[in-house]
Amino acid sequence: xxxxxxxxxxxxxxxxxxxxxxxxxxxxxxxxxxxxxxxxxxxxxxxxxxxxxxxxxxxxxxxxxxxxxxxxxxxxxxxxxxxxxxxxxxxxxxxxxxxxxxxxxxxxxxxxxxxxxxxxxxxxxxxxxxxxxxxxxxxxxxxxxxxxxxxxxxxx
Numbered sequence: 775x776x777x778x779x780x781x782x783x784x785x786x787x788x789x790x791x792x793x794x795x796x797x798x799x800x801x802x803x804x805x806x807x808x809x810x811x812x813x814x815x816x817x818x819x820x821x822x823x824x825x826x827x828x829x830x831x832x833x834x835x836x837x838x839x840x841x842x843x844x845x846x847x848x849x850x851x852x853x854x855x856x857x858x859x860x861x862x863x864x865x866x867x868x869x870x871x872x873x874x875x876x877x878x879x880x881x882x883x884x885x886x887x888x889x890x891x892x893x894x895x896x897x898x899x900x901x902x903x904x905x906x907x908x909x910x911x912x913x914x915x916x917x918x919x920x921x922x923x924x925x926x927x928x929x930x
Contacts, residue, residue: 789851792863796849800902800915801867808832809841809871821903824917831922838873844893845870860904862918868897868925897923 800819807815811832817825835841847868854863873892901919908914 793849793851793865795915796851796865796900796902797846797867800917801846801849801898801900802843804900804917805843805846805869805898809843820917824901824920827920831920840874841871841894842874843869844872857903860906862901862903864899864901866897866899868895870894871896895925897925899923 804816804819806812807819808828808831813825813829813832816828820828849865849867851863851865854861856862871894873894899921900917902915903918905914905916
């Protein structure tokens with residue numbers, strides 16, 4: 775078990791440093807692409823399964839309106855495991871998002887309406903894997919799986 779922990783720590787750097795990389799690099803890029811429905815960017819950050827999950831989430835969100843990322847909390851690494859393809863980490867991250875919806879006005883135009891009461895707390899659970907073929911440690915982490923949990927319907 776000690777060998778495993780040492781190996782995973784060496785691969786990820788240190789867990790606090792890795793948590794910072796998740797929070798300030800990987801998570802914002804992935805979530806911003808998801809919220810913009812930018813499938814091209816998501817394809818670069820995700821394995822096939824996660825890419826399919828994001829496509830499904832994007833389809834589900836179409837009726838809910840648009841969302842903007844307001845804040846990303848700390849990334850809590852909850853599990854790590856060494857697999858054939860390399861180290862895999864699972865982590866949770868809490869976000870706050872502002873939801874907007876489209877509204878038709880009297881002249882027939884559509885405008886985006888922001889309701890300050892539509893700030894929602896959403897927690898994501900990610901599984902990420904390091905692609906051993908990539909030497910750049912920042913670009914080497916790919917999303918394997920994602921789950922989205924709305925924890926507070928109206929946060930504020």
